[in-house]
Amino acid sequence: MPSITINQVKYHYTDTQKGDEIIIFSHGLLWSGYMFHKQETFLKDRFRVITYDHRGQGKTEAPENGYDLDTLYEDAVALIEALSPRKKVHFVGLSMGGFIAMRIAARRPDLLTSVILMETSADAEPPENAGKYKTLNTVVKWLGTWAVVGNVMPIMFGQKFLNDESRKSERNEWKAQLKLCKSPGIVKAVTGVIERKSIFDELSKITIPTLIMVGTQDVATVPAKAERIHTQIANSQLVYLEGGGHTSSIEEPEQVNLAIDNFLKSIG
Numbered sequence: 001m002p003s004i005t006i007n008q009v010k011y012h013y014t015d016t017q018k019g020d021e022i023i024i025f026s027h028g029l030l031w032s033g034y035m036f037h038k039q040e041t042f043l044k045d046r047f048r049v050i051t052y053d054h055r056g057q058g059k060t061e062a063p064e065n066g067y068d069l070d071t072l073y074e075d076a077v078a079l080i081e082a083l084s085p086r087k088k089v090h091f092v093g094l095s096m097g098g099f100i101a102m103r104i105a106a107r108r109p110d111l112l113t114s115v116i117l118m119e120t121s122a123d124a125e126p127p128e129n130a131g132k133y134k135t136l137n138t139v140v141k142w143l144g145t146w147a148v149v150g151n152v153m154p155i156m157f158g159q160k161f162l163n164d165e166s167r168k169s170e171r172n173e174w175k176a177q178l179k180l181c182k183s184p185g186i187v188k189a190v191t192g193v194i195e196r197k198s199i200f201d202e203l204s205k206i207t208i209p210t211l212i213m214v215g216t217q218d219v220a221t222v223p224a225k226a227e228r229i230h231t232q233i234a235n236s237q238l239v240y241l242e243g244g245g246h247t248s249s250i251e252e253p254e255q256v257n258l259a260i261d262n263f264l265k266s267i268g
Contacts, residue, residue, distance in 0.1 A: 019048035026097030032058025056185025158217030158245025215244025
């Protein structure tokens with residue numbers, strides 16, 4: 001698998017390499033670029049698809065610092081400039097990846113053709129959530145992610161996915177993926193998300209084509225969060241993913257793929 005050194009950190013990424021247009025996927029907290037494998041399969045015949053793992057997650061190195069959202073934004077900018085030095089890209093961010101995507105779209109629109117925001121929020125973490133997540137983070141620090149899988153699954157996935165007997169093997173696969181998260185990198189990544197600053201006041205600067213998607217069963221970033229983003233970005237499109245939770249790329253890939261396809265076609 002390819003890797004690239006960005007701001008002195010060895011980043012892991014995947015790259016289908018073929019295609020005139022480039023689409024980059026930025027994953028959610030606790031996961032990796034693998035969470036977009038169904039989108040990669042759907043798009044790879046028409047686009048050059050790139051996924052990457054954030055600091056301390058997936059197969060990317062876990063340095064001592066640099067887990068705040070502004071540093072992750074700078075890393076993403078450097079990655080775009082390195083992998084696509086002469087072309088603008090489409091950038092897709094889910095949850096944590098969406099925090100990064102909004103910062104790029106607002107601050108460096110010269111790098112992007114469009115932005116797609118999935119299951120994300122422009123606000124700081126609500127105090128009622130921050131305390132709960134800090135407790136889970138402490139457990140992870142001392143025991144590992146295996147100890148919180150039961151608590152995390154209902155946050156990451158909607159009830160439709162969690163209760164579908166025909167998808168039991170998929171649930172087991174993603175439980176196993178959660179257990180692959182390693183301390184201390186994942187603890188620092190969670191802290192960066194919990195302590196992030198709001199970017200809501202910057203949303204009005206986003207003028208590039210924007211698609212916002214949210215699952216109707218998302219309890220981590222409820223649909224009202226997506227609606228709030230939608231009101232601030234002129235001419236943005238908002239799509240509800242019926243039955244989707246906070247990890248809709250996995251839960252509802254057909255709906256996600258169709259929404260992405262329609263959006264990219266609509267902007268030419």
